[in-house]
Amino acid sequence: NAGVTQTPKFQVLKTGQSMTLQCAQDMNHEYMSWYRQDPGMGLRLIHYSVGAGITDQGEVPNGYNVSRSTTEDFPLRLLSAAPSQTSVYFCASSGEGVAKNIQYFGAGTRLSVL
Amino acid sequence: GDSVTQMEGPVTLSEEAFLTINCTYTATGYPSLFWYVQYPGEGLQLLLKATKADDKGSNKGFEATYRKETTSFHLEKGSVQVSDSAVYFCALRGRGDYKLSFGAGTTVTVRA
Numbered sequence: 001n002a003g004v005t006q007t008p009k010f011q012v013l014k015t016g017q018s019m020t021l022q023c024a025q026d027m028n029h030e031y032m033s034w035y036r037q038d039p040g041m042g043l044r045l046i047h048y049s050v051g052a053g054i055t056d057q058g059e060v061p062n063g064y065n066v067s068r069s070t071t072e073d074f075p076l077r078l079l080s081a082a083p084s085q086t087s088v089y090f091c092a093s094s095g096e097g098v099a100k101n102i103q104y105f106g107a108g109t110r111l112s113v114l
Numbered sequence: 115g116d117s118v119t120q121m122e123g124p125v126t127l128s129e130e131a132f133l134t135i136n137c138t139y140t141a142t143g144y145p146s147l148f149w150y151v152q153y154p155g156e157g158l159q160l161l162l163k164a165t166k167a168d169d170k171g172s173n174k175g176f177e178a179t180y181r182k183e184t185t186s187f188h189l190e191k192g193s194v195q196v197s198d199s200a201v202y203f204c205a206l207r208g209r210g211d212y213k214l215s216f217g218a219g220t221t222v223t224v225r226a
Contacts, residue, residue, distance in 0.1 A: 004157075031212040033212075033213070035216075040218055040219075041218055042118075042203060042216035042217050042218040042219050043158075043203065043214075043216040044216075045213060045214075048212065048213060050212060058213070090157055090158065092158075092214075094212060101146055101148075101163055101165065101207070102160050102163075103158075103160070103214060105157035105158040105159065106157050107155075107156060107157045108156075108157050
């Protein structure tokens with residue numbers, strides 16, 4: 001099983017550039033989310049989605065956009081990268097009911113903005 | 115809002131030592147509580163969970179008990195191995211919610 005797949009694994013951007021971090025899951029999960037991980041701050045929720053066509057903001061949404069056109073995919077867009085967005089980004093998904101209790105994480109994308 | 119506070123690290127132990135990582139939470143109602151583990155270079159994976167007061171979650175020799183009276187969910191392992199070296203995150207999910215709130219993470223290093 002592929003689970004949650006994130007691409008790319010590493011990326012270096014210059015300030016002002018744009019890019020899209022890809023996330024795909026093959027478990028037919030309704031819930032998907034994006035987190036960023038920074039030293040000493042744990043994981044902070046950026047955006048999340050409870051199903052295709054539905055997205056909402058998390059704790060730190062500024063500078064990021066998302067869309068959910070299919071159940072499988074949940075891309076994260078940086079429109080104009082800033083050094084403060086240097087971080088490790090994780091995508092996660094979970095199912096319904098008791099399956100809500102288990103979030104599956106991708107391997108992460110390490111992003112550096114110069 | 116919901117929040118999680120966990121013991122700061124890093125923690126360095128010798129093999130076969132006892133490990134405890136403290137975790138306390140603030141939440142309305144009755145959240146579900148989790149410990150996630152992140153091995154070097156990998157994403158997070160669920161280690162154990164508890165969904166109601168007095169539940170004990172356990173996995174791979176780790177245990178944690180949901181204590182409503184002290185709003186705590188401390189992680190323990192009686193005899194750690196080098197392979198337990200990782201970052202451990204305490205997290206909670208509000209009742210009926212999907213979102214997780216994470217603690218800052220505790221880095222554990224076990225030396226042979």
